[in-house]
Amino acid sequence: MSDPNQDYFAHHTSQPFAWKERKKARGTWRALFESFAYLPPFNRMFGKDSPSYAESYWYCMGGLTFLSFLLLILSGLVLTLFGPTWWQGTYVGYVTKSIHYWTAQSFFFFLFLHIIRVWLTGAYRGKRWLNYAIGFVAFFLSLGENLFGLLARGDWESQFVSMHSDDMLFTIPGLRLISPENFTSALIIHVALIPFVLLILIGVHVTLVKLQGIARPL
Ligand code: HEM
Numbered sequence: 001m002s003d004p005n006q007d008y009f010a011h012h013t014s015q016p017f018a019w020k021e022r023k024k025a026r027g028t029w030r031a032l033f034e035s036f037a038y039l040p041p042f043n044r045m046f047g048k049d050s051p052s053y054a055e056s057y058w059y060c061m062g063g064l065t066f067l068s069f070l071l072l073i074l075s076g077l078v079l080t081l082f083g084p085t086w087w088q089g090t091y092v093g094y095v096t097k098s099i100h101y102w103t104a105q106s107f108f109f110f111l112f113l114h115i116i117r118v119w120l121t122g123a124y125r126g127k128r129w130l131n132y133a134i135g136f137v138a139f140f141l142s143l144g145e146n147l148f149g150l151l152a153r154g155d156w157e158s159q160f161v162s163m164h165s166d167d168m169l170f171t172i173p174g175l176r177l178i179s180p181e182n183f184t185s186a187l188i189i190h191v192a193l194i195p196f197v198l199l200i201l202i203g204v205h206v207t208l209v210k211l212q213g214i215a216r217p218l
Pocket residue numbers: 058059060061062063064065066069111114115117118123124128131132133134135136138139142202205206209213214215216
């Protein structure tokens with residue numbers, strides 16, 4: 001009788017897997033795209049079995065969101081270390097600011113694809129509801145982080161937006177505690193408060209995936 005796990009577990013990537021064999025199993029294009037995973041040093045990074053249904057680019061979207069998040073933290077730390085005069089007045093500062101900005105775009109791009117994948121494969125079923133809820137909160141916090149990032153930039157557009165946000169917030173009772181025009185508070189919320197909570201939430205989210213494994217598609 002054939003191995004019941006055979007359908008669910010893909011090839012162990014740390015084992016040699018010849019091109020011809022791979023081409024036959026995966027088709028030319030897919031085998032070509034996946035080549036890097038079978039060449040050193042990458043093959044050692046992927047030295048674990050994963051379910052065959054997860055061998056799809058759709059299942060990489062959460063990981064790419066996570067990678068973007070790490071790059072955001074790294075570039076954000078450099079920006080915070082050198083301050084607004086540096087990121088608005090020097091070429092290296094501009095480039096670092098651009099890297100931070102474009103990484104934020106890739107974060108949301110991959111996050112949307114990740115959410116679509118989670119919906120389409122019904123990955124929120126059963127005990128994974130908790131991870132769905134954690135992801136949901138992380139998503140809304142990320143939107144807040146995005147807004148405070150714009151307010152903390154400190155250039156003309158940022159000041160314009162903060163002025164208008166201020167006008168809007170002052171019409172809503174209870175929200176007058178925070179003034180978007182207060183640059184220091186926007187900066188603290190953006191560089192310390194929300195990232196700290198996001199780091200914990202995303203850390204728990206990814207750990208839960210490790211513990212629970214990847215859900216089978218519907
Ligand atoms: C905020 C940034 C987020 C990061 C960095 C992240 C990261 C990840 C990663 C790395 C995985 C492993 C599987 C995969 O990559 O597809 C995963 C799985 C999962 N994510 Fe996210 N995620 C985020 C947001 C969300 C959101 C907004 C939701 C839903 C509202 C969500 C729901 C889930 C669920 C239910 C799973 C389990 C999937 C399964 O077992 O197949 N995630 N996430």
